[in-house]
Amino acid sequence: MEKDIITLGIESSCDETSAAVVKNGREVLSNVINSQIKIHEKFGGVVPEIASRNHINNISGVVEEALKQADLTYNDIDLIACTYGPGLVGALLVGVSYAKGLSYALNKPLIGTNHIEGHIAANYITHKDLKPPFLCLIISGGHTHLVHIKDYTEFEIIGKTRDDAIGEAFDKVARVIGLGYPGGPKVDKMAKDGEANIELPKTHLDNLDFSFSGIKTAVINLHHKNPDINKSNLCASFEKTVTEILIENTIKAAKQLNIKSIALAGGVSANSYIRQEFINLEKKGYKIYYPESILCTDNAAMIASAGYYRYINGTKSDLTLNAIPNLKIE
Ligand code: KG4
Numbered sequence: 001m002e003k004d005i006i007t008l009g010i011e012s013s014c015d016e017t018s019a020a021v022v023k024n025g026r027e028v029l030s031n032v033i034n035s036q037i038k039i040h041e042k043f044g045g046v047v048p049e050i051a052s053r054n055h056i057n058n059i060s061g062v063v064e065e066a067l068k069q070a071d072l073t074y075n076d077i078d079l080i081a082c083t084y085g086p087g088l089v090g091a092l093l094v095g096v097s098y099a100k101g102l103s104y105a106l107n108k109p110l111i112g113t114n115h116i117e118g119h120i121a122a123n124y125i126t127h128k129d130l131k132p133p134f135l136c137l138i139i140s141g142g143h144t145h146l147v148h149i150k151d152y153t154e155f156e157i158i159g160k161t162r163d164d165a166i167g168e169a170f171d172k173v174a175r176v177i178g179l180g181y182p183g184g185p186k187v188d189k190m191a192k193d194g195e196a197n198i199e200l201p202k203t204h205l206d207n208l209d210f211s212f213s214g215i216k217t218a219v220i221n222l223h224h225k226n227p228d229i230n231k232s233n234l235c236a237s238f239e240k241t242v243t244e245i246l247i248e249n250t251i252k253a254a255k256q257l258n259i260k261s262i263a264l265a266g267g268v269s270a271n272s273y274i275r276q277e278f279i280n281l282e283k284k285g286y287k288i289y290y291p292e293s294i295l296c297t298d299n300a301a302m303i304a305s306a307g308y309y310r311y312i313n314g315t316k317s318d319l320t321l322n323a324i325p326n327l328k329i330e
């Protein structure tokens with residue numbers, strides 16, 4: 001039997017300081033997530049400088065806790081995978097610098113890992129049978145991408161947002177109607193009591209790209225003109241319309257590529273309505289995958305998984321690794 005490979009994952013791209021220990025890329029031994037949501041909530045969004053400072057305070061303790069929960073020591077680690085982009089530069093630098101220091105001190109390989117690849121890899125942890133090729137819809141606070149996953153480390157973006165990421169639209173709608181930050185889970189909850197009876201605009205583009213600024217502005221204007229509008233109905237209508245947009249493009253892409261396996265990824269894939277509507281596609285012969293909720297939002301287990309696949313594919317970073325705030329996945 002081949003030796004197990006133990007990856008320590010480190011994630012600090014936004015407002016979660018996270019460290020995880022993952023065996024052979026798919027088995028989570030620990031996944032410690034220190035969320036700063038409570039700290040940023042009062043500002044209505046993530047304040048980059050405050051996020052960096054909190055990552056600095058948290059990182060050592062979070063890594064130690066991840067090893068403790070996995071019942072392992074530093075010497076048991078085979079490689080260190082850290083997020084080096086995309087994300088907030090100051091926040092990323094904390095994880096990257098820490099991982100570089102640890103890699104040097106322990107003399108273990110360092111793998112700079114793309115945060116978006118991490119979101120995709122969250123599916124490998126939840127679904128032990130999932131293998132490329134498949135189509136992945138990445139819907140998060142910073143990204144809305146339709147990606148053809150050709151292999152574990154080979155990707156092609158076939159559609160992306162031209163303006164707002166879908167998570168941004170959720171957060172903005174929530175803020176405007178007074179639900180607070182982060183808005184996605186609040187809109188999700190509010191929509192459950194509503195009826196999707198308000199017509200909202202859908203922007204159709206002639207390729208597989210998305211656009212959410214029109215619907216976001218329409219919701220803001222509706223609320224501005226009529227502050228007493230039923231918020232549950234507005235949330236339900238917003239969710240229904242954006243889900244239709246997501247499904248239309250995803251199915252178009254699946255048909256073009258002749259692919260039946262579709263995975264969801266990213267924070268917004270925790271949305272209960274979106275999930276259900278995608279699950280309904282199974283009746284049409286598609287196989288739908290999505291990570292368990294804790295792996296949808298930012299966490300280090302997904303980074304360890306993506307880093308592991310990079311490692312076995314021969315990628316290795318050195319101590320010149322730097323944070324790249326606008327890192328792409330292709
Ligand atoms: O993936 P993520 O944690 O961070 C990024 O990489 O961007 O995604 C965060 C986003 C936020 O916009 C948040 O409002 C949204 O995911 N989100 C949700 C839900 N849970 C988190 N959006 C809709 N419904 C949810 N249940």
Ligand code: ZN
Pocket residue numbers: 115119140141266267297298
């Ligand atoms: Zn993320």
